[in-house]
Amino acid sequence: MKSQRLDMQTALTGFLATLLLVTAGCNQPAPTEQEAAAYQIQTTSISVRVAPVMHQSLVTEKEFTGNLLPRRVTRIMAEVPGVVAEIPQVGAKFDIVVEGKHYSEQLGLTYGQPVTKGDLLLQLDTRDYEVDLQMAQAKLAKASADLAKLESWERAEEVTRLSALQAEAAARLEQAKRDRDRMQQLLPTHAISQAEFEESELAVATASAAVDSAAALVKRAQAGPTEEEIAVQRALVSQAEAEVEQSKIELSKTTLLAPYDGVITAINVEVGERVAASGDVLVELMDLSYLVAEIGIPESFVGAVKVGDQASVLASGSVEPVTGLVVAINERVDLETRTFRARVAIDNANARFKAGQFARVRIPFRPTTEETLVVPSEAIVFIEGQPHVYAVENGRAIAKQIELGLATDTSTQVVAGLAGDELVITDDPTLVTDQSEVVVESPPSTVVVYKQP
Template sequence: MIKTFRFALLACGLVGGALTATAAPAVPVRVATVELAPHAEERAIPGRVEAIRVVDIRARTEGVIVQRHFQDGQYVTEGDLLFTLDDAQPRAALALAQAELKSAEASLRQSQQLLTRYERLINNHSISRNDVDTARMQRDVAAAAVQQAKARVEAQQIVLSYTQIAAPVTGRVGHSAFHVGTLVNSSSGVLVDIVQLDPVRVSFALDEAAFFSKTGQHADIHALKQAWLAQIEVDGKRRDGVLTSIDNRIDARTGSVAVRAEFANPQHRLLPGGSVTILFRPQELPSRVMVPAAAVQQDPQGFFSWVLKPDHTAGQRRLTLAGQQGQQFAVEKGLQVGEQVITDGAQRLREGAAVQVLN
């Protein structure tokens, strides 16, 4: 009787152990709440970076380069000196012009004094009217000579200023083949060029359908700004641009219109000639059901997510997607706002599996 009882207890223990072994533990997961958020499908359009200002630096007078104030590829600020030319000859020419001006001014004073004396004498009938007219003419000639001398001084001052060649814009200089000791003049060609790097312009082609869909048949740049936003991604961050102009015709070969936008470029990460992708989207964003990309999976039947049920089990939900925005998908069908989707741990799930929420 005792042996039979022991065997019964042992059998009960084995059965209980088997039941315990077959009960699957809850799968640890992390979840996110389905939300309603602004969303619009973006157009990824290839664009080309262009410099808004490119300045060719040329010599405007003849002289030998005595100083070069920059290194190739250096960033310069408007007003920074680039080249200094030998100014000995322009200074001498300026000194000569200034001396001629003083001489002309002295002649003018002498002529004016003579005219004043003659005008007093004519009242006493000591000289003729013809003498007064001649003196007045000589005074006028002397005054004109002073004006000519002043103009020559100003011209020589301008020539002297040309020996100091400065940067007219802020930007990066290119490679220059001109160094100290080189004789340059107006025929020497481009000494160096400067490219403005902040801001930069991006040119891209917007297809005709997108162009007219928001702006109408009488579209201009103002309507385009109100309808669309242009962005680029730099170092993982989006940067808004300002639409500045549209071309005056549609390219019949491509069915698109050329558009330009300006972007801030403080770190000079965008260089003229480079390629970028314009992210073009409407200014007004409709609200859509949004779900994290980590919660969306795909199999041969399409897209799906694992949804956390009220009884803390997992259920598979088939999805119809309406596009992607960054790390989120817009869901057209399959999920409701407020539901919780599993973003981590889904690889161990099956339909109806118990889950343990970690967050």
């Protein structure tokens, strides 16, 4: 109990002493202006650097990725149905001995096999198509002979034959008339019947018609065929010629040849297999004389790259890049990726690369104009997500929103927002605010001292 009483007395004594000190301070007079100035917080000026907006040509490199594509690729299918009769044996030849048995074989056409334009790839059975061609040729020969007969029409023997028939018909007519006259004399004596007399008159009419027909044939033979008849026969000849050409084309389609120099990348058929017209791919051929890397370039670089520009291409598995050339630029921007496609070609005459390899492509970009506004990249600050720079105007730091273009590691193109004659703060522009008072030393590269308002 005694110890607790002493602790309470000690605490009470400390509280009374503190109360007396506070009361004594409140009774002191207010400080003078000189004393207040002495206690005012002194701010330290921050030294910053500025740089002028430059007018220069900016070049930057950007890297894109893509796959190496062949110069061209052709997937060959049969154009006519048939049975595969031959695949050329132009592959590797090997001789091996396995367990004392000797094996020797010449491989047929296979992937990786180089071919030249016109080389045989596949041969289908031609027998059916050869028969069709022979039939078409025979039809053409007959049509041509008939046309020649009509067009020449110098057939005196035909006219002679028809004239003889006309004379024979005339003689028969005279005989029929004499028989009729005799019958007419006998009719009143009832030596013949009325029916017999009528038959004699009919014979005269028939003989007369035969004479007229023979005369017409003679006249036609002497005049020759009509233009309409010749035109019809010429049409038949043309039709037969077309059938011959069609048969030749069908026959030629049984032979599949390489359309250009290239490399076989797939062969999907064997001798004896039946193939259909426009069915499965039989042979795939690629031209690998040069390869093309297809890449997607952001639309912000529209106009900054053109056909003929050089690029650096590093294929997967390679140590050193090779020089490429921009050979094609798509004029359409993809609505989903906001990129446009471009193709960069590299030489592959020595078969150094393969189609499908992954590649990295670096392209140097230039602005659409020779000279553009450029600021140091360190001068750019983002305010509410938008790029700005602080330009010094009339002793103040003015925040200006800008539109960015191309960029390098140290410089950035300004597409819009600056006039081109500004000085921009480069030494940590985040330390200033809009409308801050600044003092720029001359030259601009010297230290700039500013005061906070």
